[in-house]
Every structure is written in C-alpha cells, then in structure tokens.
Amino acid sequence: MNDGRPDQHESIGALERSAASRLRAFLSSPSATALLALGLVLAIGVAFSGDGAFHKWATHRDALRQASVYGILACGMTFVIITAGIDLSVGSVLALVAVMFSTLSIHEAWPPWLAVPACLALGGACGAASGLVVAKWxxxxxxxxxxxxxxxxxxxKTLSGGMKVSTAVQLPDGSWTAAPVPGIFRLIDSRLLGDNISVVSLVFLACIALSWVILSRLRWGRYLYAIGGNEEAARLSGVPVAAMKVMAYALAGVFAAVAGLCQAAQEQQGDPEAGLGYELTAIAIVVIGGTSLMGGRGGIGLTLLGTLIIGYLDKILSVNAVPEASRLMLTGVIIIAAVLVQRRKD
Amino acid sequence: MTFMGGSPPSASSPSLLRMSRIAKSFGPNRVLREVDFELKAGEVHVLAGENGAGKSTLIRILGGALAADNGMIAIEGGPVRFRRPRDAADRGIAVIHQELSLVGSMSIADNLLLGREPGRLGWVDRAARAARARGVLERVGLRLDPDEPVSALPISSQQLVEIAKALSLGARIIVMDEPTSALSEPEVRRLFARIADLKAQGCGIIYITHRLEEIYALADRITVLRDGRVVASRPAGELPVGELVRLMVGRSIGDQAPRRAAAAGTVRLDLRRCRVRGEGAGRRPIVEDAALQVRSGEILGLVGLEGSGVSELLWAMFGALGKRAEVEMEIDGQTRRMSSPRAAIAAGIALVTNDRRRSGLVLSMDVVENATLAALPRFSPLGRLRRREEIEHTARTAGQLNLRCASLRQRVATLSGGNQQKVVLAKWMATHPRVLLLDDPTRGVDVGAKHEIYLLMNEWSRQGCGIILSSSEWPELLQVSDRIMVMHRGRVAASFRGGQATAADLLRAAMGHAIHE
Structure with missing residues (x-):
C-alpha cells in the first residue's frame, strides 16, 4: 500500500478525520436534527407534564408501548422508502394477519410455533406480491x-366474515361462551423486568435491531440504498434491482405481519377493521425521522427517533388532555415542519 | 448548391435575428465566447460544429432556456431579453428539438390549439376547432384528421405538427436541432420540401445537423462553431466540403494522451452481430448489424457523431438495453448471452457510461460505497459486508488513480468531475474486467485527470484487457487507438488503422461522406 507516493498518504490519511470535523459533520446530519427534535418534544413534556404524569416511568413505558405497533410498521416502511418506493398496504396487511392469527390461535388451536411463522409468511407474501408487480411491470x-x-x-373481511375474531364462541345451542385467551396472546401483551417494559416494545426494538443489521451490515442493504439513490447506476453496476425491490416490499409485509401479531395479542381479537390509516402514521414516522422520500438517504436509526418523536408527542398531548381534533391538526403541522428542517440539510 | 425551390436571400434581405457577442460559461468552462450570429428572412442557416462546440448552448440561449452571461439578441432590429422559454416563443422563436414536446395522448387539434380553443364560455365549438386545426396543418402540407391522437402519427408527421403549431403561434424563426435523426430517407425528403415552403413564406431557419449531405442540400449560409467561437460564417457556395471539415476539427492536439506500444494478443471479444431497435413504433433501428473484434491488449477507437449509435452499441454489448438489442457475442471464444448488466459483469465486461452523474455513480453514496458497488459480492461473502476490506481496496485504488477527496466517506456528489470519473474507474477496477467499454470517459474532466485516465487505460491494456474507447475528443482518440471504427446512422461506415487516419478522415466518414481510396 505504501510505495512512497505522497498523494497516497493524503488519500489514506484522509480516512482518519479530526474529531472537530466529525462533530461538524454530525451536527449537520439528519440524525442530529432528529435528536434535536426529540429533545424539543421531551422538553415540552417536562414543561407541560400533565400534573407530573410525565415524570413517572409508567408514562414513558406506555408511550413506548403505544408507539411500538406504528414503529414496527415504520421499520418495514423504511426499507421501501429507501428504494424510493412507498407501501400503502401495511395497515391492511396488519388487519389481515391479526384476523389470521386470532383464527389460528383461538379457533384452530394452532400452536404458536406454527401460527406465528404462518402469519409472517402471509404478510411476506402480500409484500412480495406488491414488490413483484412494482419491479417486473x-x-x-x-x-x-x-x-x-x-x-x-x-x-x-372475507376470512373473518366481517366480524371481529374474538374469544367469544357460539355453542351449538346458540349460547355464547368465552374460549381461553391463547398463551401467546398473553405473552405478547405482558410486561417484563418487574412490570417496567412491555413485550411489544421489546419486539419493536428487536425489529429495529434486525433492520439495522440488514441495512447497515448486509450487502442487501447497500443494494437498497444504491437503488434508491440512482436506480440506473445501480442496474449498470450489476445490482439485482428487481429481486432487491421484491425483498424490500416483502420485508415491509413481514414487519406488517409482526405488527399484526402484536395488535391481535393486545386487543385479544382479530379485527378486520384494525390498522386503518396506520400506513400513513408509519410514513410520517419515517419522514419525520429524516429518511428521504426521494430514496437513497436515511436509515433505521432515524426511524427509531421518528417513532419516539411521534409517540412522545401523542403521549404529551394526551396527558395534557388535549382533544383529539387539536392533536391531529398539530401532528399535521409538525410533519411539515420536520420535512422543512430536513430539507435545509440538503 | 441550393436546389430546393426559392431563391437564396440576397445580401439586402432583412435581418430577422441578430445575436451579438454572446458569451456563456459553466463554472470555469467557457462554452461560448463572443459569438455573433445572424439569420435573414427566407434563409436556411446551418450551424455546424463538432460535439461540444457550443451549438446547443447557443440554441438554448436563443430559445430562452438559458441566460447568456453577456451579449445581445435583436429580432428585426429591436433588442429583446428572454427570461424564460415563453418570452422567446412570444417573439416568434420556435425550437423543434429531437425530443418532441407534443402530448402524445391528446389529439392533433388539442395539441395545436391548446389553450386557444375557439368557443365561448368554455364551451368548445368542435366544428370551428377542427376547421382551424386543418388550416394550420395545411401550412405544412399535412392532410390529417385533427381528432387523431398524436401518438398514432409517425415521428416525421409529429415533427411537422410541431412545426405547424409553431407557425400558428406566429413563429418566424424556426430552429431545428437534428430533425432527421429518427427519420427514414423519404421522410427526410418530405421534411426538406416543407423547409423550402417555410423559406418561401419568409421564415428564417436555423438548422443543426451532423450530416454533410443535408448541410449542402439545405444551407444558404453556414456558420461553423469550434470550442465556443465562430470560426467561419459564409454562404454555402463559398465553403467547400474539405474546408468545412478542416474548420470544424482544426483543434490543436494536446499531449494529454500518452503514446504506448501496442501489443495485441488473442481475440478477447468477438461481436458477431448487434442490432438495436429504435424506441417507439416505426423508428429506424439505432444500430444495424454492427460487428467488431477486440484483441487482448488492444485499444479499439469507436467514433460517431450524436445519433450514430455508438453509445447504444456499447450499452447493447453490456446487456443494458434488454430486449431492444439483439447481440451475438463471444468472449475469449465462449458464446455469452448478455441478458443484463449483471450477466455482462460476470462475463468480465465493464462499461463506463458517458454520463457519470446519471448512470455512473450513486451520488448520495460515499466514495467507498460507489467504488465497491459493482464487485460487492466479493466484499461481502455470505452477504455480510466487510467494511475493512472495502476501505482498504478503495484507499489502494484511490492512491493508484490519484483520487483527491477530503475523506473516503465523502459523498461523491461533492467531488469534482475528474475525481468523480476516477471513482467510476475505481468501481470497475474492483471487478477485474477482461473487456472494457469506455464511452467518452474524458468528457468534462480536467487535463490532469484526463492524463491519468489514459495512463490507466494503458495499464489495463498492458494487463491484457481488450478496450473499446469512444470519445468526442478525436485527436486524443487518434493517438491512443490501435484501430478506429467510424459509425454513421447505426452502421460501421469505415475503419482505419491507428496512426493512419486524421481527424478530418474520421469526420468525413462520420458525416456519411463516402470514402474514396
């Protein structure tokens, strides 16, 4: 590597940047902006703590739990948005999987080790089907x-007959009885570590970790960024564009399925109307985090921050008893503000 | 030389357009310097020059798409100032581009009368509309049903519809930029007849073409641009072919391209046959039955003017045109199907495209990520990226290429043109190619980077690569190539041994002038 050419030292020496220039680079990055926004939201929470509710751990635990299903959807959405795509189907896939999971676990008495993979496969298949149409046609x-x-x-709705799939079972004589809640439902809906963290939140964090590995440590992730950044250049560099797109949408489907499992377990039923509009929240989370809808830029860390921002915002408004109408309007304003701040960085 | 009807305008014909002392720079790159250009009523004025001479920049300034840094435009004696294309259109300037601006899905009448439909209170009078559209079409000799959608017409008719639209908007200055590139011979003749009509109606026409026969069939006057300057502006009768070609290429040959000893070995790549269909129905093929061979260690120069099919040929060989291309090819004696760039890379081919920002680099990614993209499986056994190896490879290659960047983690968007091109080359060095296809690799790079790119080519050929080099910089291409093939309208029109041809020979062949030897 060293044949004494001065230029070479220059380019290799450039690998090691000074701490100051790294700090400067970080401060102008989307991560810094998202962190700043999260800090701002938390500061608002401290200022308007809802008679001290914001200072209790239970409030934070619940904020994280309530944001988790959206966050899991946002993980899948991140893959798709990085390829410069979008997936509007995740809310419906969540409902489909919730119905399927409830039917299999409550009424068909499938063991979890069979029902869970089946549900993930169903979600993945929905996503892969979308991806195939996007990539091939x-x-x-x-x-x-x-x-x-x-x-x-x-x-x-077809699978559930338009009804919520719950533990209520009609007996042959027409009377109703309650089937036992499946163990897997109770497990997902429980809290661990002395009641201090919800299992759903742990599932969300596991999804974040898995997404991070795929996006930052695997070849696939690099390919997704390349496709979103410049699809033509990616194709001409031998990137299997179609296969990678199918994978991105399939992952979005799998994560939607995970969210569906969590949703079903928390509600102890499979509601075919569940997840209405969730896809929009998931997109909002990804965008507020700072991942570009134009593709090629962003990451799962940003989606984690975006989930926390949206989750805390919602929690702070609710502990302060702000009516839902105002909350929606405020969320709209914040999405635009976040995007404007992110754009400044380009 | 004008055999098309109408008498050539005399010196006393009124001046329709006068552009004086037009200057334009893009960054440090001076594209136009003090250009004067005059167009008279009833005149066809051909604007000639090599690729990159500044023709399209001048036209974009005239069309209001680009603002000049300096200079004046006067129409019929009155100075004008264009801030946007609409201003130019309002003053009677119409630019007919190679890519037409009609809305394909709308009817001819809708396209012609868009925004000016006859009728009252938004109620369209269909009969009046059709009649008016027919009248407009007749000015260019078209008899068509105005209700037909534009997309159903052949390109040549679409072009005439666009001209008709320009005329109906009161255009008197019509710019045609390579209007025949997609036309068949009979269509070309039809277009020329219409141009003669336009002259008779008192329009002035600025015509850009790379074909000698068209220049002499149409031109009343020829202005030659070279490196952003007007080097001649004369009546066509006073500018013979040889003189025109000499004026176009008369550029000093720099020493950016170092000489090398040629040592050609076995046949690396044998292209038996290549055909590329045009895009859209009814267009002529872009490449027709091209065939060539490259030996190991050989540099084959491939030359052609815009629209000649050189780029498309290279893309087809790289599997990048999909089903539009039919390619029969052998590499090292083995038949290979080039179904995709992925297959081509696996077969040992690399393609440096002529537009690194559009098709060479992922601008949002950093130097390392771009440099390893084409060989990523090698840096990620079992799918897991080995960042350390990626950085080591990139640092080593960056050293060889003299790549200058603040950091290897820098986004390539922030690099200079020459350094961006080096990143593209680093990407292909990682794949260890056996055949290199280089499409104008020195376009828009500075002299130093250019020199290094040529040194690298020499190194590659010394290692036994077969190289096909296309370049708009012909003097350099003449210096480095062992053989040179010239393409014209999708066919290989001539081939020369390196060192035995001049830029003028190449230009004559590229413009479709038969070679007499």
Missing part, C-alpha cells in the same frame, strides 16, 4: 400498494 408503487391495501382489507 414497473407500475408506480403508490398504485400497486394502494391496490394491495384494498385487496388485503377485503381478504381480512
């Missing part, structure tokens, strides 16, 4: 996943 992701959103919702 080059139809806009918005349209394809809009179609999948409608289709999966219809399938959920």
């Amino acid at each position: 080059r139809i806009q992701p918005f349209i394809v996943t809009l179609a999948m959103m409608v289709f999966a919702r219809g399938l959920a």
